[in-house]
Amino acid sequence: MDKIKLAVYWASSCGGCDIAIVELGEHLLELAQVADLVFWPAAMDFKYGDVEAMPDGNIDVTLFNGAIRTEHDAHIAALLRRKSRCLVAFGSCAMEGCIPALANIQGKERALHRAALETPTTDNPTDVMPASITVIPEGELQLPALCNLLRPLEQVVSVDYTIPGCPPHHDQVWQVLQQVIHGELPARGALLGVDPLTVCDQCPRTREGKVRVDRFLRPHEFIADPDRCLLEQGLVCAGPATHAGCGALCVNANMPCRGCYGPPDGVADQGAAMLDAIVAAMDGQSDAEIRRVLGTIVDPVGTFYRFSLGSSFLQQLVASAMGAAQGAAPSGEETHG
Ligand code: SF4
Ligand code: SF4
Numbered sequence: 001m002d003k004i005k006l007a008v009y010w011a012s013s014c015g016g017c018d019i020a021i022v023e024l025g026e027h028l029l030e031l032a033q034v035a036d037l038v039f040w041p042a043a044m045d046f047k048y049g050d051v052e053a054m055p056d057g058n059i060d061v062t063l064f065n066g067a068i069r070t071e072h073d074a075h076i077a078a079l080l081r082r083k084s085r086c087l088v089a090f091g092s093c094a095m096e097g098c099i100p101a102l103a104n105i106q107g108k109e110r111a112l113h114r115a116a117l118e119t120p121t122t123d124n125p126t127d128v129m130p131a132s133i134t135v136i137p138e139g140e141l142q143l144p145a146l147c148n149l150l151r152p153l154e155q156v157v158s159v160d161y162t163i164p165g166c167p168p169h170h171d172q173v174w175q176v177l178q179q180v181i182h183g184e185l186p187a188r189g190a191l192l193g194v195d196p197l198t199v200c201d202q203c204p205r206t207r208e209g210k211v212r213v214d215r216f217l218r219p220h221e222f223i224a225d226p227d228r229c230l231l232e233q234g235l236v237c238a239g240p241a242t243h244a245g246c247g248a249l250c251v252n253a254n255m256p257c258r259g260c261y262g263p264p265d266g267v268a269d270q271g272a273a274m275l276d277a278i279v280a281a282m283d284g285q286s287d288a289e290i291r292r293v294l295g296t297i298v299d300p301v302g303t304f305y306r307f308s309l310g311s312s313f314l315q316q317l318v319a320s321a322m323g324a325a326q327g328a329a330p331s332g333e334e335t336h337g
């Protein structure tokens with residue numbers, strides 16, 4: 001049997017998705033029997049020129065993690081799209097923007113300012129800001145320019161499959177790789193490495209179906225009852241609006257689900273679905289009381305859209321407001337897919 005040609009790439013990524021592949025452990029030895037890794041810059045010394053030299057469609061499957069934050073990310077996404085017969089958005093950043101997309105609410109200038117000058121761990125006494133070109137006596141240093149908005153992969157090139165999760169669970173990754181190896185992938189466009197329905201459907205906790213709390217709490221404020229629904233104890237839990245697939249990992253560790261597997265099938269906007277589920281569980285209370293209790297949620301955007309902002313209706317509003325403010329589409333941001 002000919003070996004399949006497999007590539008793994010990280011764009012703007014924390015590296016956790018590459019670790020999810022390393023976590024395949026002994027399965028990596030099985031993988032090496034049937035697949036040649038032709039590009040995996042996080043693990044081996046490949047050059048972009050190696051990929052550019054390949055014929056188009058040469059790579060059977062590329063697992064692409066990380067979001068499109070820079071012009072370089074967009075360039076490599078287009079290159080790997082051309083060279084790959086099957087391009088997979090791997091993990092929440094590639095699928096929906098994930099936590100880095102939250103910077104879109106403030107805009108790239110504010111994000112740069114915060115990262116370069118304000119964080120408690122920054123030591124930058126002369127307030128040097130990152131620039132795409134810096135001239136030094138020895139020549140010119142170049143960094144890829146930031147795009148105005150961080151985007152999921154599918155907003156830049158067409159994508160064949162998506163594997164959700166921050167990162168995807170390694171058991172699910174192995175199942176997907178077996179589908180790839182045995183040529184058993186479902187129809188193009190499918191979500192891979194998931195289970196049916198929502199995290200709530202995999203959660204063993206007792207649910208009454210009613211949220212009756214005076215205020216919403218954060219996980220560090222109390223130790224939750226390990227048997228009762230966390231949402232009903234006042235912790236915002238994204239389980240009702242999150243695709244099953246991780247085995248309810250966080251709720252089994254007495255922590256609320258934060259939503260990293262993205263929205264369930266048929267749900268376009270995870271944050272709106274989560275808010276809807278909470279309000280439905282508060283049925284019977286006055287509108288004023290519901291508004292008051294919802295108002296106690298700290299950082300609503302970061303809570304409801306922690307992972308999915310980049311693919312949300314909210315991001316579409318931000319993008320159109322940005323386009324209107326600039327009198328044109330966001331600069332340097334061509335959509336190919
Ligand atoms: S999806 Fe999560 S683990 Fe993967 S690159 Fe993004 S932040 Fe890291
Ligand atoms: S809301 Fe969270 S804690 Fe409650 S049943 Fe769903 S997953 Fe479990």
Ligand code: SF4
Pocket residue numbers: 166199242243246247248249250251256257258259260261262
């Ligand atoms: S419980 Fe929620 S946040 Fe935790 S791993 Fe599963 S989907 Fe992600």
